[in-house]
Amino acid sequence: MKRAKVVETDDINKNGEDEKHPNFLIPKLCSWMYDLKWATGTGGGMSVKHGDFIYMAPSGVQKEMIKPGEIFKCNASGEVLENPASLKLTECAPLFMNAYSIRNAGAVLHSHSKDAVLASLIFKGKEFRISHQEMLKGIKKGSSNEPHKYIDTLIVPIVENVLYEKDLTRRMKKAMELYPESNAVLVRRHGVYIWGKNWQQAKTQAECYHYLFKLAVKLKQLGIEPDQAPAGENGIA
Numbered sequence: 001m002k003r004a005k006v007v008e009t010d011d012i013n014k015n016g017e018d019e020k021h022p023n024f025l026i027p028k029l030c031s032w033m034y035d036l037k038w039a040t041g042t043g044g045g046m047s048v049k050h051g052d053f054i055y056m057a058p059s060g061v062q063k064e065m066i067k068p069g070e071i072f073k074c075n076a077s078g079e080v081l082e083n084p085a086s087l088k089l090t091e092c093a094p095l096f097m098n099a100y101s102i103r104n105a106g107a108v109l110h111s112h113s114k115d116a117v118l119a120s121l122i123f124k125g126k127e128f129r130i131s132h133q134e135m136l137k138g139i140k141k142g143s144s145n146e147p148h149k150y151i152d153t154l155i156v157p158i159v160e161n162v163l164y165e166k167d168l169t170r171r172m173k174k175a176m177e178l179y180p181e182s183n184a185v186l187v188r189r190h191g192v193y194i195w196g197k198n199w200q201q202a203k204t205q206a207e208c209y210h211y212l213f214k215l216a217v218k219l220k221q222l223g224i225e226p227d228q229a230p231a232g233e234n235g236i237a
């Protein structure tokens, strides 16, 4: 029987470009975020670390239409090394830098999803909380990088929004220091910042966070507190 041809996953496309390089990855991930309605109307953004450099999306552009030549290259301190012509660095830059400097992240995304905004409104204080959900297992704990357990309570700190994105930097840093287990910070009536050890973890964690944000809103509508342990559920054991 003829052996199947082994097809190597090849990140180098026909133009000899490395498709896993942030120059190609950030446009692709921003387009993915747009499709999920996490980055519409120029809102939201993405940053990826590659080697000793940090790459960020530009400001004020349709994030789903960013091209490979439009990505900013920065050093580890966030200083711009390569500035695409006629574009401005994202306003999210200092907040992205919080994740790199405080948590040694490999990638950070900023979502304007309605689920994140609603999640920031169903809890009036400084914490979003949910427990006893299978999808908790898709989110790591910031201190140990161990996955949450089904029975854990996931807590995401909520900071109040301000007029200009850059002015969120200090309160985001404060939230990250007060909640070392969280890999996300909600910004009330605005969105959320989510990071991971690499872009893959940032992406999959963001998917789990958004799933739990949406679920918590629905649970509240049903009169079920998202962070209360199950009571009176008598399925087959």
Ligand SMILES: CSC[C@@H](O)[C@@H](O)C(=O)COP(=O)(O)O
Pocket: 041, 042, 043, 044, 045, 057, 058, 059, 060, 061, 089, 090, 091, 092, 110, 112, 165
């Ligand atoms: C729709 S304006 C949104 C911006 O103010 C900001 O919140 C944002 O998420 C994107 O900032 P940007 O500088 O365009 O990358």
Ligand SMILES: [Zn+2]
Pocket: 043, 044, 110, 112, 165, 190, 191
């Ligand atoms: Zn924003």
